[in-house]
Amino acid sequence: MAKLTKAEARAHARALELLDKDVLTYDERLFVLENWNEGANHINGVAGAFFTPVGLAGDFAIDAGGGRTIDLCAGIGALAFHVHWRGFYGRERNMPSPEILCIEINPAYVDVGRKVLPEATWICADVFGFDFASLGQFRTAIANPPFGATARTGAGPRYTGRAFEFHLIDLASDIADHGTFIIPQTSAPFQYSGVQCYRERPSADYLKFTQQTGIHLEAGCGVDCSYYRDQWRGIAPSVEIVCANFEDMPRNKNRSSPDAETELRALWNDHGIPVDRQNAVVDHIKAVARAGVKFEKCSTQGELFDESWLAKARAPF
Structure with a gap:
């Protein structure tokens, strides 16, 4: 164990006091990160x-x-x-x-x-x-x-x-x-x-x-x-x-993918589509899904992010 200076020991003790709290504020979390001394124990x-x-x-x-x-x-x-x-x-x-x-x-x-x-x-x-x-x-x-x-x-x-x-x-x-x-x-x-x-x-x-x-x-x-x-x-x-x-490496592994809504919103953000418009489109899709509407052809994930879906996001229902 390292011997702490007096200032380090005081700051570490204060960090320990904060850690007794159930919930820390942002500033208190930063204080712990800066002053909880891993070498103390x-x-x-x-x-x-x-x-x-x-x-x-x-x-x-x-x-x-x-x-x-x-x-x-x-x-x-x-x-x-x-x-x-x-x-x-x-x-x-x-x-x-x-x-x-x-x-x-x-x-x-x-x-x-x-x-x-x-x-x-x-x-x-x-x-x-x-x-x-x-x-x-x-x-x-x-x-x-x-x-x-x-x-x-x-x-x-x-x-x-x-x-x-x-x-x-x-x-x-x-x-x-x-x-x-x-x-x-x-x-x-x-x-x-x-x-x-x-x-x-x-x-x-x-x-x-x-x-x-x-x-x-x-x-x-x-x-x-x-x-x-x-x-x-x-x-x-x-x-x-x-x-x-690591994406192009020959690992034969599945690639990560955020949930479809997150990925779609990211694409819309890149194209400047307002958040309220995004929410309206997503709510519409969910409402259609809850209504049990059957589609003749299921869209692939790739198709959800092409230009046609960007157009749908901009257009009225």
Whole structure:
């Protein structure tokens, strides 16, 4: 266990007091994320558990995509928290919130996470021993996993090296369409943070990873993670945010799909159709369905999102 400074100990004690409340305000949740100190009662270095600085987690959410999301090795939920709230303020009014599911092996972290982000579903489990098939497919996987040769109970389906982060990304590629991860700069195929300009620099470990898995990691929008280097607790790592597209990989897996209404509304939003008009069309469709009207031909999901349905959304009934 790390010895906290007096200021850290006071802030941690205040965070513990807040966690005794049934429901926390947004500001109280942020305070817990910033001040609940994982090193107060846990030996973090053994498990490689170092929580993401809140500012970095906020920037990470820019790259994290959206849709149904799974946070692997979630800690107390800093990444998931910012992904949720960035999406909340970015959605049109009355749009449903995509599901977020957090998996974390440490029960103490899960208890905190449930107070910090009760909107998510929390599961206390080892990601390498969990049956993901029961959860279905996700649109996005996110993680700030343990780094390097941290002990594991299992492995990714293809990667055979030592790096925990590569095993986790390999695993994520089978359950999500896209992924966004914080990994050591030495594991990324590029340098961007803390240097004068972007440069490609794939390591031998990365080349082995991509050869075995077919996964290619890329830079996101361009977050200089070195800005937050001194805000980690217990370490000061050089890291990068990396993104991966798993959709075109030959995995023979089912692709994630939000419910039809969510997908249709997203398309309408892209074409500037007002929310009240969207609601009217959806209500009409539901009313027709409740009336038991039979259709000569069932529309395929693809047909629901072509130009004819955009025209129907704009036209009067």
